Amino acid sequence: MKMLKAMSMATLLSALAVSAWADDCSVTIDSSDQMRFDKATITIDSSCEAFTVNVTHSGKLPRNVMGHNWALTKTEDLAAVARDGIQAGLDNNYVLPNDGRVLAYTPIIGGGESTSISFDPSGLLVGGEYSFLCTFPGHSALMKGAVVVK
Ligand code: ZN
Numbered sequence: 001m002k003m004l005k006a007m008s009m010a011t012l013l014s015a016l017a018v019s020a021w022a023d024d025c026s027v028t029i030d031s032s033d034q035m036r037f038d039k040a041t042i043t044i045d046s047s048c049e050a051f052t053v054n055v056t057h058s059g060k061l062p063r064n065v066m067g068h069n070w071a072l073t074k075t076e077d078l079a080a081v082a083r084d085g086i087q088a089g090l091d092n093n094y095v096l097p098n099d100g101r102v103l104a105y106t107p108i109i110g111g112g113e114s115t116s117i118s119f120d121p122s123g124l125l126v127g128g129e130y131s132f133l134c135t136f137p138g139h140s141a142l143m144k145g146a147v148v149v150k
Contacts, residue, residue, distance in 0.1 A: 026052040031068035031134065033059030033111060035142050042132060043148045044121050051121040055106050056114040063110030068134045069093055070117070071105035072147060075129040078140065085135035094135040108136060124149045 025048035030038040044051050055070045067090065073081050081101050085094035093108045104119040124130065126149050134143035 024048065025050065026054065028054040028056065029070060030056045030058050031109075031143070032057070033061050033066050035066065035139055037070075037132075037134070037143055037145060040145045041148060042145065043150060044124060044130075046121045046124050046126055046149050048121055050118045052116055052118040053104070053106070054114065054116040055109065057109045057111050059111040061111050063108050063113070064090060065110075067108035067110055067136045068139065068143065069095075069106045069108045069115075069136065070132055071095060071135050072103040072119075072130060072132050073101055074103075075131040075146075077101040078131045078133055078144060082133060082135055082140040086137045088135075094137065103130075105135070121149070126150060 024045050027042050029042065032038075042053070053070055055068070057068055059066060071081065081095075081099065084096050084099065088094050088096045090108060093105065095102050095105050103124070104117050106115045106117045109115050128149055130147035130149060132145050132147050133140040
């Protein structure tokens with residue numbers, strides 16, 4: 001009886017550990033037909049083996065009209081990445097191929113769709129200046145935010 005109790009406690013603890021890991025190493029951010037993200041700041045734990053950003057689009061407009069993605073850059077690169085993404089076009093998700101300034105990004109999605117990106121956050125500098133944006137032309141004026149790396 002005592003043994004059984006010990007085992008169920010261990011099972012409970014490992015279940016808790018799994019849920020804590022999932023909470024700290026992923027985030028979900030929603031985008032809309034109003035050209036907005038629902039978060040202004042995202043915190044990334046650089047000790048995660050992989051960090052996952054889930055992106056949803058709760059609007060109705062198609063991706064070629066009101067498409068959104070989520071891209072991670074150094075804050076100092078954000079404006080240039082947004083500008084250069086325009087010429088990359090929708091076929092490239094408005095990100096120049098092999099653009100080293102874009103540290104992670106998702107495809108462009110339209111209303112009702114969702115996507116995600118998982119990446120190794122260990123190369124990010126704790127306390128560094130990072131931002132996220134939507135690279136769809138013109139959107140980063142409103143669709144951007146701060147990324148805090150801890
Ligand atoms: Zn957008």
